[in-house]
Amino acid sequence: GDSVTQMEGPVTLSEEAFLTINCTYTATGYPSLFWYVQYPGEGLQLLLKATKADDKGSNKGFEATYRKETTSFHLEKGSVQVSDSAVYFCALMNTGFQKLVFGTGTRLLVSP
């Protein structure tokens, strides 16, 4: 079945450092790919998405490019802030019905 693999955390960075969180997927067909963010004590929020190969999703300084050849959707940000500390989930949705398949999540800790 479909699956998503994320790098294990926590990822610990200093403010203004460059962030990469790796995500790879296994799926049949042409899934849509997503990054969700969960701030402490809250539910998940959609951060960005890409619906076809070579699409780049972006939001709040975060970017991810849908790479079909490497089945990857790595999350990047050029300069992280303390307020970016959260858990980040990579997810896919295959065509047909709108069921999301999540990775295990990666906790990001940013220190001043």
Place this chain on the structure above:
Amino acid sequence: NAGVTQTPKFQVLKTGQSMTLQCAQDMNHNSMYWYRQDPGMGLRLIYYSASEGTTDKGEVPNGYNVSRLNKREFSLRLESAAPSQTSVYFCASSEGGAGGNYNEQFFGPGTRLTVL
């Protein structure tokens, strides 16, 4: 607009007790979902409702039942709670629709359940 609301926020049960988790959305969405979140496992789909009047099993349905009471409300019931059901439960909703079009899922704040 409250979005997706869940009650209660926290609950402690003893093994064998029953309870119902409530979820409501005010976005006129067709589809609703229940997930559980466990450490190291991400979110796993328990049940979903594509539209009012329909429900289907997700990845981990055993030990749970659901009711789509109306378009707004989707409840999750534990008939006889077990320690393995200790988790954080999230409800979500989306516009839904046919043809494989993606609609963003909006999540509630979660219910933290402990079964002793």
